[in-house]
Amino acid sequence: MSHTIRDQAKLLARVRRLHGQTAALEKLLTNGTECSAVLQQIxxxxxxxxxxxxxxxEGHLSVHLVDEPDQAQRQQDLEVVLQVIKSYLK
Amino acid sequence: MSHTIRDQAKLLARVRRLHGQTAALEKLLTNGTECSAVLQQIxxxxxxxxxxxxxxxEGHLSVHLVDEPDQAQRQQDLEVVLQVIKSYLK
Amino acid sequence: MSHTIRDQAKLLARVRRLHGQTAALEKLLTNGTECSAVLQQIxxxxxxxxxxxxxxxEGHLSVHLVDEPDQAQRQQDLEVVLQVIKSYLK
Amino acid sequence: MSHTIRDQAKLLARVRRLHGQTAALEKLLTNGTECSAVLQQIxxxxxxxxxxxxxxxEGHLSVHLVDEPDQAQRQQDLEVVLQVIKSYLK
Known part of the structure; x- marks a missing residue:
């Protein structure tokens, strides 16, 4: 089972909170709220x-690299996450 | 005029796009889409x-530090943005 | 006076510490030390x-944007630091 | 074999270049060079x-998570690298 299905409820809760935060940011901008509040919301x-x-x-590494018995599949799943990790290392 | 009011239309367009991206992420998770698509959307x-x-x-630095004639006001407005910049330098 | 001259002693102390840390990293690698120590040192x-x-x-923003009386000079000095700040926002 | 030993020559070359860059930064500061050159060097x-x-x-994930046949060892080696990855996600 993919980790995004295993952790679906927790991840959806995070995304819905994020959705609420962007709606709140939209309201701050629409109301012309001063910029330090906008900076803090972003x-x-x-x-x-x-x-x-x-x-x-973390879910990807633990399900697809630690728990996955097949080495070739582990190699494939490493490439998926490595690009994202490296995007943070710029 | 605060830069978040001067640039309101452009900033609101960015936030609404972001809002759409989080809605799309919610759908990917609800549909159990495989994780590499979820990683790319995040x-x-x-x-x-x-x-x-x-x-x-950029708006804050140019309006409140470059264009602002009063040095004490510039100092105050530096502190607002410095915290946010330093949060990226962790 | 440029902030890198005003703060020269403090900045040089930071750079010499950094220099020592890279020398220590070189030794960890030369000695074949196990990777978690290498990861922590980096x-x-x-x-x-x-x-x-x-x-x-911080020094650049305070000396060249807050303390600088000439607006055109402030604009020029904003461009110098904006590129570096944006490189952290990738 | 640990990846830091497998890749020792390449990693040492990177560290020695880094060492040279910090020495160059020290010289820029000692010579009172103007700040945009200092910013760029950092x-x-x-x-x-x-x-x-x-x-x-990348070396850690591929040697200790992809190539490692023992699942318990893979779990242990995940924890070592996860802390470092998360430090970039702040």
Whole structure:
């Protein structure tokens, strides 16, 4: 079973919170709220996205690299996540 | 005029795109889509958030530090944005 | 006076520590030390580089944008630091 | 064989280049060079550290998670690298 299905409920809860945060940001901008509140809301959204990415990367590594018995499949699944990890190392 | 009001239309367009991306991510998870598509969608959302943050930081520095004639006000407005910049330098 | 001259002693102390950390990393690799120590040393070096960058960006913004009376000069000095800040927002 | 031994020559070459870059940064600061050159040199060092980290993470994942036949050992080696990956997701 893929980790995104195994962890579906937790991941959906994170995404719905993120959805709420972007709706709140839209309201701040629509209301012309001063910029430090806007900066803080974007920083909070960034934290939520990084937390979500961390959870999915951890799930991927543990299900598809640790728990996967077939070495060739592990190699294939490494390539999927390596690109995303390296995008954070720029 | 605050930069978040000056740039309101452009910033709102970015936030609405981001809102659409999170809705699309929710659908991928609800449909049990395989994880590499989920990873790529989160990476795209991360890119959108970073782009949005870059636009707001640039607006803040140019309106509140370059265009602002009063040095004490510039100092105050530096502190607002410095915390956010340093959060990226962890 | 440029901030890198104003803060020269503090910045040089940071760079010499960083220099020592890279020498220590070289020794870990030469001695074939197991990889978790190598990973931790690189993470420590990354933290030192980010701290150094934060100090120089803060110095640049405060000396060249807050304390600088001439608006055109402030605009020029914004462009110098904006590229570096945006490189962290990728 | 640990990946840091397997890749020793390549990793040492990267570290020695990094060592040279920090020595060059020290000279820029000692000579009171203007700050945009200092900012660029720190950005170059940051890129070198991130490249080094990416190479070691990739080596760790491929040797200790893909090539390692024992699942319990794979689990142990996941924890070593997960902390470092998550430090980039802050």
């Amino acid at each position: 920083a909070a959204i960034r934290g939520a996205v990084n937390g979500l990415m961390g959870a999915v990367i | 990476a795209a959302i991360r890119g959108a958030v970073n782009g949005l943050m870059g636009a707001v930081i | 993470a420590a070096i990354r933290g030192a580089v980010n701290g150094l960058m934060g100090a120089v960006i | 950005a170059a060092i940051r890129g070198a550290v991130n490249g080094l980290m990416g190479a070691v993470i």
